[in-house]
Amino acid sequence: MSTDAFPRTPRPGRVARWAGHWIAAEPPPVPEDPSAMSGGGRHAGFSRALFRRTVELAAAPTTATIRLTADARYVLWVNGTEIGRGPARSQPYRLRYDEYDITAALTEGVNVVAVVVTYYGEATSWWMPAAGGSALGQDAALVAECVVDDELLVTDDSWRSIRSTAWTLPSDREIGLPLEIFDARQLDAGWNLVGFDDSTWPRASVVATTHTGAQGRTRPPAYPYGPLLPRGISHLGGDIVTARLAAGAVHPLPAWASDSPVARARQVLATPAREPVDAELPVPWPGDADGALHLAFDFGRIVAGIVSLDIAAAPGTHVELYYRERPYDPAADASFTDPVTGARYIARGDDEGFHAMEINGFRHAHVIVHGGAATVRGLRVREHLYPRTGEAxxxxxxxxxxxxxxxxxxxxxxxxxxxxxxxxxxxxxxxxxxxxxxxxxxxxxxxxxxxxxxxxxxxxxxxxxxxxxxxxxxxxxxxxxxxxxxxxxxxxxxxxxxxxxxxxxxxxxxxxxxxxxxxxxxxxxxxxxxxxxxxxxxxxxxxxxxxxxxxxxxxxxxxxxxxxxxxxxxxxxxxxxxxxxxxxxxxxxxxxxxxxxxxxxxxxxxxxxxxxxxxxxxxxxxxxxxxxxxxxxxxxxxxxxxxxxxxxxxxxxxxxxxxxxxxxxxxxxxxxxxxxxxxxxxxxxxxxxxxxxxxxxxxxxxxxxxxxxxxxxxxxxxxxxxxxxxxxxxxxxxxxxxxxxxxxxxxxxxxxLGIQPGSPGFRTARIAPRPGNLRRLAGAVPSPSGPVEVRIDGRDVEVRSPVEVEFVHPDGTTQTLPPGDHALRLR
The missing domain is CATH 1.50.10.10 (Glycosyltransferase)
Structure with a gap:
């Protein structure tokens, strides 16, 4: 493991230096004419690249952190445990990086850091490509560095990387969020685990910014990203929510008119059901060559996060997933109000199931199984949302x-x-x-x-x-x-x-x-x-x-x-x-x-x-x-x-x-x-x-x-x-x-309740209750000094505030209250 010196704590106002290099699965496209590097540029299409680095530790570490970012999105695993997803949404010239404590994920002996990086190829509703003018910003790229006790592991050509063929996009995409097509047969099982043999994988390519005056720079800060910025917001998370199986039926298998999983699901839903299926999990499907199993799931509310389909399926079995915010309505099919979101999963033949890469929001999901035998055991979403904290x-x-x-x-x-x-x-x-x-x-x-x-x-x-x-x-x-x-x-x-x-x-x-x-x-x-x-x-x-x-x-x-x-x-x-x-x-x-x-x-x-x-x-x-x-x-x-x-x-x-x-x-x-x-x-x-x-x-x-x-x-x-x-x-x-x-x-x-800042920065609070016909009400709002709470029962009021309060009665008279707890009556 490298022991290069690295300043962990930058001075205030200075950008932290990076020891890690920008790496890619293979050299990205570079314009043939160097004079063209001042603008334009050729972006690679949609792709996902896999990166791995194995390291052996003599003992479990006392402290270990990793910081990384990618263009456009990454998922990070350490020893098969998902650590995080990012980077946070940002313009490419203000690219953010993330930092994680991975001490608990590392062990004595062999360890593996694995990352999948998605490059969308064209702008989406939440990502924009970098400007042209450099080899960087045109394809999937990763930069990372991991500090384990006093040692440093960085992205360089010692990493292994391949461009995966397991994920593709449908050829006839519609406007909407990206549709995932995941062929698990094209992804080696356990690629992100210790013990996987990556000796046949090529070494990662170190990517240099190639504009005039770049001098072959491969580390941040580099054009088009510039100095990398800290994430600036909390990491996302949430509960795991399980859907209820609402209905099931067998439909005739149509001749597909589209490569889109959403369009295919709609085709099946548009045909009359051949026979019902008991709406009770697990649901076995023998793999009727002329039929398709349709299962309708309902989460009971709008959920947003990462979809997982628990399914055991024969190799090559296809599953079309169609996500909807409202129940399926043929009259609204393909309209602007019908979000075009979903995925296709093609089974490898094990019990791994489908785990989405993208974040989706929906309430109803239609699961269409065809082309092989399967047993569907459930559908769930791991919500991926900003945390809500405090006592409000x-x-x-x-x-x-x-x-x-x-x-x-x-x-x-x-x-x-x-x-x-x-x-x-x-x-x-x-x-x-x-x-x-x-x-x-x-x-x-x-x-x-x-x-x-x-x-x-x-x-x-x-x-x-x-x-x-x-x-x-x-x-x-x-x-x-x-x-x-x-x-x-x-x-x-x-x-x-x-x-x-x-x-x-x-x-x-x-x-x-x-x-x-x-x-x-x-x-x-x-x-x-x-x-x-x-x-x-x-x-x-x-x-x-x-x-x-x-x-x-x-x-x-x-x-x-x-x-x-x-x-x-x-x-x-x-x-x-x-x-x-x-x-x-x-x-x-x-x-x-x-x-x-x-x-x-x-x-x-x-x-x-x-x-x-x-x-x-x-x-x-x-x-x-x-x-x-x-x-x-x-x-x-x-x-x-x-x-x-x-x-x-x-x-x-x-x-x-x-x-x-x-x-x-x-x-x-x-x-x-x-x-x-x-x-x-x-x-x-x-x-x-x-x-x-x-x-x-x-x-x-x-x-x-x-x-x-x-x-x-x-x-x-x-x-x-x-x-x-x-x-x-x-x-x-x-x-x-x-x-x-x-x-x-x-x-x-x-x-x-009337709780607002009384002065900039909530240095004081202004409380002006106007309960109307309500007799009993209470609540608290956050402030930099702590929660400000008001409780009202009839005309009796209790105030708890960490800052001075200007209390404004309904009749317009005011009282100034010091920080602390107070009891008063509305005038």
């Missing part, structure tokens, strides 16, 4: 509200992996706007704020013009094209949330310039009134039917909120010049914003076109007017009452159908011509969809009506049917577990 909770004397709190937390949980995602079932994209709701829920329900910080850091990846991508680390950012501008304003709100809850000035300072760039991008669309007009690119705000063309009250107000929040952060950092600039723009916007006020109806309208105020008004317009501070305070209460009046609210979406599906024709229509209202614009107000409701509820609370929130939140109960315990994407349609819908958890503790 909410309870009250209304079980429906308690269920809503728990469902909101679970909705964020299944959308928290190595980034906040929109949904685990269809995309797993890190949308820059969606994630502000996930962040707010985590800040109020989870003591691990790593992902809340990571949201801001990961999304800080602006285009050259200053605006952020609509989704980061994936094919959307990689393409560098169209963006949703207002998503960047949600990102500024996320930065402000961290200012309030965490108050890390160094972190805030690192991201302030990007926030300014976003605000300046919008300022290019200022009109002579100081408001925003004809903002380019995709203006979304919410899936509700909003009018955002012409002079936009909604975009102006969201931008103005960003200006206020930016100014507040800049002042806290001593950057008073930037703060004055932002406040000056806010004041101009406030004056021009009066043009959107419809005094007759007591509402702010959505937009003005060619100087003509238009009638449509939305919850979004009124709420944004309040949270931005553009509406005079004396109007807030009336606006809040108007935009929450159930007699005036109407549910409308430009893209949602009443049958729960997406209206793709109408989505296309938006690209061709302006849309028109199909509701009474004079008397009706378009309600916000679940996402933008977090702004609506902020506005209601600011206007002094937080006591109404328990009733407003009951709308979310419509999602909790048929066993689902997560919130769906929109009112009546969309995916059943969408993270952007999870605002009730934050609202119940921050607005109803």
């Amino acid at each position: 909770y909410f309870t009250c004397d209304d079980e429906q509200l308690v269920a809503l709190y728990r469902a909101a937390v679970r909705t964020v949980e299944v959308n928290s992996t190595d980034a906040y995602t929109d949904c685990p079932t269809r995309e797993q994209r890190a949308w820059v706007g969606d994630a502000v709701v996930h962040q707010l829920v985590d800040l109020t329900t989870n003591t691990d704020w790593g992902l809340a910080r990571n949201y801001v850091a990961l999304s800080d990846s602006p285009r050259p013009d200053g605006i952020l991508p609509m989704s980061v680390v994936g094919e959307i950012e990689s393409g560098g094209g169209l963006t949703i501008g207002d998503w960047s304003l949600s990102w500024i709100h996320g930065l402000h949330n961290l200012y309030r809850y965490e108050g890390d000035e160094e972190f805030l300072r690192a991201h302030l310039s990007t926030a300014e760039g976003v605000l300046r991008w919008f300022a290019r669309s200022l009109d002579e009134h100081g408001t925003l007009s004809d903002v380019p690119e995709w203006n979304l705000v919410d899936w509700a039917s909003l009018f955002l063309n012409g002079r936009s009250s909604i975009l102006t107000a969201l931008w103005a909120r960003g200006l206020r929040e930016f100014a507040e952060i800049a002042d806290a950092l001593g950057d008073h010049g930037r703060a004055r600039w932002a406040r000056g723009l806010h004041e101009r916007a406030r004056e021009g914003f009066e043009d959107f006020w419809d005094a007759r109806r007591g509402l702010y309208i959505d937009h003005i076109v060619d100087g003509e105020p238009r009638l449509p008004a939305s919850q979004a317009a009124g709420a944004a007017a309040i949270v931005s501070g553009l509406a005079p305070r004396e109007r807030w209460s009336a606006i809040a009452r108007a935009i929450t009046d159930p007699e005036r609210l109407v549910v409308r979406s430009w893209i949602g159908r009443e049958d729960g599906s997406y209206d793709l024709e109408r989505m296309t229509e938006q690209t061709l011509r302006p849309l028109s209202a199909d509701w009474d614009v004079e008397s009706q107000i378009v309600i916000a969809q679940p996402f933008f409701s977090h702004v609506t509820h902020d506005a209601v609370a600011l206007a002094g009506h937080a006591d109404r929130l328990p009733e407003l939140l009951r709308r979310w109960a419509a999602f909790l049917t048929d066993g689902y315990d997560t919130f769906g994407e929109c009112w009546g349609w969309g995916t059943p577990a969408h993270g952007w819908s999870a605002t009730p958890a934050r609202d119940l503790v921050a607005h109803v």
Whole structure:
């Protein structure tokens, strides 16, 4: 074992040197013309490479750690025990590495470190390839170093590696998450165990960065990855969840029309069953040459993680797996609402079974067995989610509200992996706007704020013009094209949330310039009134039917909120010049914003076109007017009452159908011509969809009506049917577990219990309970100093806080309380 010197503890502010080399299964493709290395480059296709290194230890180690990363994804085993998966989602030029303690996994004698590295070849919804210009970044690559007591083991050409043929992709892939095809016959059993003979494997190739001036560098930092960054977030994990076998039948075996496992499963499901099968595990299948065994499994809720099928099958037996978020419906087959996720397993002929490499989210699974005999013993998922820690909770004397709190937390949980995602079932994209709701829920329900910080850091990846991508680390950012501008304003709100809850000035300072760039991008669309007009690119705000063309009250107000929040952060950092600039723009916007006020109806309208105020008004317009501070305070209460009046609210979406599906024709229509209202614009107000409701509820609370929130939140109960315990994407349609819908958890503790930071970094707490009709309620939220807890029974209140408290009674009077436990009565 090598004993090269290696600095384990880098000095603060310095990048740790790496002794490990970048290695690959074989030399990656290199452009023939060296002058082409400044751009472009040829990416290898999808592949998985296996790496092994055997080492003999004279004794079990006292300490042993390993750090590693890969392009694009790895799974690490030591002596056959899975240690971890990574790296965390990141742009290739900000590649992350992981570090693990592997002391317990090593023993005296022979040990083996084994890694499988996946390279996707083309951008996915959660990974983007590196830019061209080097041999690195074009193919599967690994760098690692293991320190065992005082000795060092690094990746170099002493490792063995092969490019595996066991995993492939279907030839006729559909849009969606990758479909795994795993032929176990092409993978040697025990390849990651001690005792496996790897003498026929080639030695790994050491890969050098090959750009002009690289001088053959093979160790990090190297282009295109640069200095490798620590993971920055906790490692993922979760429970093992077993599915219930719901039904079984034998179907005729069709002539396959596709190589896709999902398409094949659909073919079988589309044929009438030949005979039923008892829905009791284990299920034997004799291997009828003309038939296919179909088993339907139900996890009872949306789960997200690594699928394992417990099956003993004859060599060459095929299993098609089809994952669904909802029960199979032939009418929805192959539609945009039907996620295209699944896998194929071809048995080796032992009892190893199928263990997925990719992470999938679903509730229902269809297992189709054909081409050989098998016994299916069960299906399970090892959830692979971000940890939830601490003592946060909410309870009250209304079980429906308690269920809503728990469902909101679970909705964020299944959308928290190595980034906040929109949904685990269809995309797993890190949308820059969606994630502000996930962040707010985590800040109020989870003591691990790593992902809340990571949201801001990961999304800080602006285009050259200053605006952020609509989704980061994936094919959307990689393409560098169209963006949703207002998503960047949600990102500024996320930065402000961290200012309030965490108050890390160094972190805030690192991201302030990007926030300014976003605000300046919008300022290019200022009109002579100081408001925003004809903002380019995709203006979304919410899936509700909003009018955002012409002079936009909604975009102006969201931008103005960003200006206020930016100014507040800049002042806290001593950057008073930037703060004055932002406040000056806010004041101009406030004056021009009066043009959107419809005094007759007591509402702010959505937009003005060619100087003509238009009638449509939305919850979004009124709420944004309040949270931005553009509406005079004396109007807030009336606006809040108007935009929450159930007699005036109407549910409308430009893209949602009443049958729960997406209206793709109408989505296309938006690209061709302006849309028109199909509701009474004079008397009706378009309600916000679940996402933008977090702004609506902020506005209601600011206007002094937080006591109404328990009733407003009951709308979310419509999602909790048929066993689902997560919130769906929109009112009546969309995916059943969408993270952007999870605002009730934050609202119940921050607005109803009223626990919020009283000063930046939660150095003090502000507690303003507004229980409404609730008599008994209690809860706790995390703070950097410990949980802040409130318990209410009638008018009696108990407060437990590690920091000073400003307690605001319902009548508006305040009390200042020192840290500790207190008993008081509501006034």
